[in-house]
Amino acid sequence: MASEAATPGSPPARTEIIGIVGAGRMGRGIATSFALAGHKVRLLDLRQREEADFARLSRQARDDIARDVDFLREAGLVDAATAASVLADVTIARAAQAPALLADCDLIFEAVPETLPAKADAFAAIGAHARAQALIASTTSTIDAETLAAMVPDPGRFMNAHWLNPAHLVPLVEVSPASSSDAALVEKLCAMLRSIGKVPVVCRSSPGYIVPRIQALAMNEAARLVEEGVASAQDVDTAIRVGFGFRFAVLGLLEFIDWGGGDILFHASQYLSGTLDPRRFAAPEVVARNMASGRNGMREGKGFYDYAGVDLGAYRAGRLSEFLALLRHRDMMPVIRGPQE
Structure with a gap:
C-alpha cells in the first residue's frame, strides 16, 4: 500500500555543523536548508581565485541565500529575526580556510561541478581535513556512487545524496549508498535529513538514480x-x-x-x-x-x-x-x- 516515504522528525539533540564543498547553486540551496533548521553551515569554495573574484562569489552566494530566505519571510514562514540568524549561521569561505573549517564538521556534502577531476579534487580536500567521525556525501545527479566512493578515505562513511532544485524547498533527497557504505551511517544521514523536513528515499547506485x-x-x-x-x-x-x-x-x-x-x-x-x-x-x-x-x-x-x-x-x-x-x-x-x- 502506498504511503509517504518519510515524515519530518524532531530536531536532533545537538546542532550539527554542516560542511558544503562547492558554493554554486546546489551548495547554496543545501546551506539554506540546514541553516533554516538551525544548523551552522560552512560553505566552501575550493577554486583558486583572486581576492576580488572570491569577494564577488561570496557576495553573490550571500545575496542568493538572502533572497530565498526573504521570500520565505514575505510568505510568513520565518520572521525577521530568524531570517537574520539564518544568514549569520552560514560562513562562506575559500580554500585556504578548508583545513580549520572542515575539521569541525559533522556532515560534509560535496557539491562541485559534475566532472570526475572536480570531484577528485574535492574529495582529496575533504579526506585530508575531515574528522574521522564525519559523514561524507556527494550530491551528484549523474555519477554513480561506486565510482566516487573510491575517491574517499574510509568509504564506509560515504554515500550519495541527490537533492532537487530548489534544494531549500523540494522535500525529496535521493540517498544512494555504495557497496562499501555502512548501513547504520546511511540511516544516520536519512535521520538527519528528516530532522530538517526532507523526505529521503534510498536507491542503489544506478545512473540517473530515480x-x-x-x-x-x-x-x-x-x-x-x-x-x-x-x-x-x-x-x-x-x-x-x-x-x-x-x-x-x-x-x-x-x-x-x-x-x-x-x-x-x-x-x-x-x-x-x-x-x-x-x-x-x-x-x-x-x-x-x-x-x-x-x-x-x-x-x-x-x-x-x-x-x-x-x-x-x-x-x-x-x-x-x-x-x-x-x-x-x-x-x-x-x-x-x-x-x-
Missing part, C-alpha cells in the same frame, strides 16, 4: 511532441501542469498503474510501440509478469502494492480529497451547477 532517470524520458518526449508538430510548447506545458502534474502530485507512478490497472498500461504500450517506436514505448517485463500472475492492481487486490486488508473506499476517498485540495488551491475546480429552479 527522478533524473524518469525526468529525462518525460522531458525528451515533451520536446519530441513539439519537434513532430503534435502540439505547441505552450500546450504541451499546459497539459503537463494541469493534467500530468496534478495527478502525480497525489499518486506515485506505480501507485497510478495499480489505480488504473497494469493491463491498461500493457495494452496502451503495445499500441504506442506499434505506432510510434517499439523500443521507446514497450512495457517492461514486470508489467507482463504482473498480468500473468493476476497482479493488475487495486481491482485484484495486488499489483506493485499489496492491498490486502486495505479499506479501498477510504483509500480512494483520501487520495481524491488530496486531489480536490490541489484543485482548490490552484482555483481550478470544475464548474458545478447550483440547485435547479
Whole structure:
C-alpha cells in the first residue's frame, strides 16, 4: 500500500555543523536548508581565485541565500529575526580556510561541478581535513556512487545524496549508498535529513538514480511532441501542469498503474510501440509478469502494492480529497451547477 516515504522528525539533540564543498547553486540551496533548521553551515569554495573574484562569489552566494530566505519571510514562514540568524549561521569561505573549517564538521556534502577531476579534487580536500567521525556525501545527479566512493578515505562513511532544485524547498533527497557504505551511517544521514523536513528515499547506485532517470524520458518526449508538430510548447506545458502534474502530485507512478490497472498500461504500450517506436514505448517485463500472475492492481487486490486488508473506499476517498485540495488551491475546480429552479 502506498504511503509517504518519510515524515519530518524532531530536531536532533545537538546542532550539527554542516560542511558544503562547492558554493554554486546546489551548495547554496543545501546551506539554506540546514541553516533554516538551525544548523551552522560552512560553505566552501575550493577554486583558486583572486581576492576580488572570491569577494564577488561570496557576495553573490550571500545575496542568493538572502533572497530565498526573504521570500520565505514575505510568505510568513520565518520572521525577521530568524531570517537574520539564518544568514549569520552560514560562513562562506575559500580554500585556504578548508583545513580549520572542515575539521569541525559533522556532515560534509560535496557539491562541485559534475566532472570526475572536480570531484577528485574535492574529495582529496575533504579526506585530508575531515574528522574521522564525519559523514561524507556527494550530491551528484549523474555519477554513480561506486565510482566516487573510491575517491574517499574510509568509504564506509560515504554515500550519495541527490537533492532537487530548489534544494531549500523540494522535500525529496535521493540517498544512494555504495557497496562499501555502512548501513547504520546511511540511516544516520536519512535521520538527519528528516530532522530538517526532507523526505529521503534510498536507491542503489544506478545512473540517473530515480527522478533524473524518469525526468529525462518525460522531458525528451515533451520536446519530441513539439519537434513532430503534435502540439505547441505552450500546450504541451499546459497539459503537463494541469493534467500530468496534478495527478502525480497525489499518486506515485506505480501507485497510478495499480489505480488504473497494469493491463491498461500493457495494452496502451503495445499500441504506442506499434505506432510510434517499439523500443521507446514497450512495457517492461514486470508489467507482463504482473498480468500473468493476476497482479493488475487495486481491482485484484495486488499489483506493485499489496492491498490486502486495505479499506479501498477510504483509500480512494483520501487520495481524491488530496486531489480536490490541489484543485482548490490552484482555483481550478470544475464548474458545478447550483440547485435547479
